[in-house]
Amino acid sequence: MNDSLDPRINRLKLNKTDDPCKVEEGENWNVFEVFHQEKRGAHHEHVGCVHAPDAGLALVFAKEQFGRRKKCVNLWVVRSADILAFDVEDEDMFANNLEKTYRDASGFKVMEKINKFKAQAKPANDK
Amino acid sequence: MYGGGYIFEEPNRVQQREEQLHDDPEKLAAFEMRIANGEKIEPGDWMPAEYRRQLIRLIEQHAHSEVIGALPEGTWITRAPGFKRKLALIAKVQDEIGHGQLLYNAAETLGKSREAMINDLLSGKSKYSNVFNYPAETWADVTVIGFLIDAAAIVNQVANAKGSYGPYCRALERICYEESFHLKQGHDAFIELATGTPGQKAMLQDALNRWWQPIMHFFGPPDKVSGHSEKLMQWKVKMASNDDMRNQFLEAYVPKIRELGLTLPDPLLNKNEETGRWEYSDPDWDLFFEVIKGNGPCNKERLDVRKWAEEHGRWIRKALMKEGTFEKKAMPVA
Numbered sequence: 155m156n157d158s159l160d161p162r163i164n165r166l167k168l169n170k171t172d173d174p175c176k177v178e179e180g181e182n183w184n185v186f187e188v189f190h191q192e193k194r195g196a197h198h199e200h201v202g203c204v205h206a207p208d209a210g211l212a213l214v215f216a217k218e219q220f221g222r223r224k225k226c227v228n229l230w231v232v233r234s235a236d237i238l239a240f241d242v243e244d245e246d247m248f249a250n251n252l253e254k255t256y257r258d259a260s261g262f263k264v265m266e267k268i269n270k271f272k273a274q275a276k277p278a279n280d281k
Numbered sequence: 282m283y284g285g286g287y288i289f290e291e292p293n294r295v296q297q298r299e300e301q302l303h304d305d306p307e308k309l310a311a312f313e314m315r316i317a318n319g320e321k322i323e324p325g326d327w328m329p330a331e332y333r334r335q336l337i338r339l340i341e342q343h344a345h346s347e348v349i350g351a352l353p354e355g356t357w358i359t360r361a362p363g364f365k366r367k368l369a370l371i372a373k374v375q376d377e378i379g380h381g382q383l384l385y386n387a388a389e390t391l392g393k394s395r396e397a398m399i400n401d402l403l404s405g406k407s408k409y410s411n412v413f414n415y416p417a418e419t420w421a422d423v424t425v426i427g428f429l430i431d432a433a434a435i436v437n438q439v440a441n442a443k444g445s446y447g448p449y450c451r452a453l454e455r456i457c458y459e460e461s462f463h464l465k466q467g468h469d470a471f472i473e474l475a476t477g478t479p480g481q482k483a484m485l486q487d488a489l490n491r492w493w494q495p496i497m498h499f500f501g502p503p504d505k506v507s508g509h510s511e512k513l514m515q516w517k518v519k520m521a522s523n524d525d526m527r528n529q530f531l532e533a534y535v536p537k538i539r540e541l542g543l544t545l546p547d548p549l550l551n552k553n554e555e556t557g558r559w560e561y562s563d564p565d566w567d568l569f570f571e572v573i574k575g576n577g578p579c580n581k582e583r584l585d586v587r588k589w590a591e592e593h594g595r596w597i598r599k600a601l602m603k604e605g606t607f608e609k610k611a612m613p614v615a
């Protein structure tokens with residue numbers, strides 16, 4: 155009954171039954187986040203995730219999925235469930251970061267003071 | 282490929298509209314403001330129930346299209362002409378399956394498990410791009426798929442990559458990078474046949490004739506009949522209208538086909554220089570909906586292969602499971 159053009163499909167003798175196929179919840183394993191390091195000395199950066207039964211296989215799958223092109227020297231995987239993050243709704247706790255100029259090099263104007271001092275000191279030196 | 286430009290609608294929309302009514306109007310306004318400002322929405326953010334539902338549907342169908350789309354080409358790996366073509370085809374097919382996984386993960390961040398998505402694919406509840414319900418009869422079909430179907434998919438995916446949902450955009454960024462290789466290797470193989478022997482040219486012209494209608498179907502029904510997409514456009518779930526994407530595709534690729542001395546099986550296909558838009562005969566939309574319903578030449582075969590893979594892969598998936606594999610199962614975080 156199979157009139158497929160696909161030689162592989164004819165060999166498999168598909169269509170034997172019409173029984174529904176159901177994948178059980180959890181059958182696709184657990185989720186791991188993947189971090190990619192492009193070169194030695196660089197940070198590992200989050201690039202996505204893989205499904206795997208354990209961390210060792212997660213690394214194998216991560217190499218296949220995120221390390222098959224372009225430069226890669228190392229990968230990390232960590233179970234998604236083990237990532238602790240702030241609630242995105244709490245984003246406002248970072249809101250005043252940009253106002254903290256006392257934490258920033260740009261908050262200190264030394265040249266203004268030096269120039270002012272030099273301008274005042276000049277007549278005295280000229281004597 | 283393969284984000285089918287067209288996302289199929291499910292029948293049970295009434296209940297969803299009810300849910301929509303319960304969205305907090307203040308939160309909804311803030312949400313819409315963020316999108317209007319070009320901000321991305323992330324998994325933990327508040328979002329309207331309908332936005333979540335539509336995104337799951339969109340990303341899930343896109344994921345299925347990648348996986349099912351690899352089947353007509355995958356079967357040609359053993360018969361690819363020459364070592365370089367075989368290597369390129371293996372790489373492309375692996376990319377497509379990888380795209381499927383990236384997209385399943387993006388959809389999972391919205392709360393639907395990969396198992397549930399696969400079950401909905403196998404039961405026929407969830408659709409995939411209609412073009413993959415057609416067979417790849419000869420090697421020329423593979424070059425038409427690699428060149429033109431991937432090109433059409435790129436038009437769609439580049440548009441979607443500017444959408445509002447962060448995880449989907451990030452997956453698409455990576456996908457679009459790989460698609461440029463798919464397109465180039467497809468174009469190269471296509472040109473080789475187009476500039477080859479009379480037999481090769483005839484084989485390619487045949488394949489082009491067969492695929493033209495599915496390609497015209499790719500972006501979905503004309504805007505005048507497809508309807509209710511304003512909200513999806515405002516929410517940046519749908520980024521361009523079906524007709525606009527189709528026009529963009531024709532503008533870029535019809536000249537690339539014709540410059541090789543090939544023809545397209547539509548006497549009305551022509552660019553109207555006054556409007557700047559392409560005109561064409563309406564493809565058979567009744568056929569399109571027939572194929573969506575499951576009555577295309579390969580619908581059953583495609584799902585049978587997926588079922589076969591699930592059933593025959595089950596023993597090894599189970600063998601690899603250890604005690605505690607699912608302790609603390611979570612969805613992807615970003």
Ligand SMILES: [Fe+2]
Pocket residue numbers: 282283347376377380456460
């Ligand atoms: Fe793809």
Ligand SMILES: [Fe+2]
Pocket residue numbers: 282283377431460463
């Ligand atoms: Fe592709």
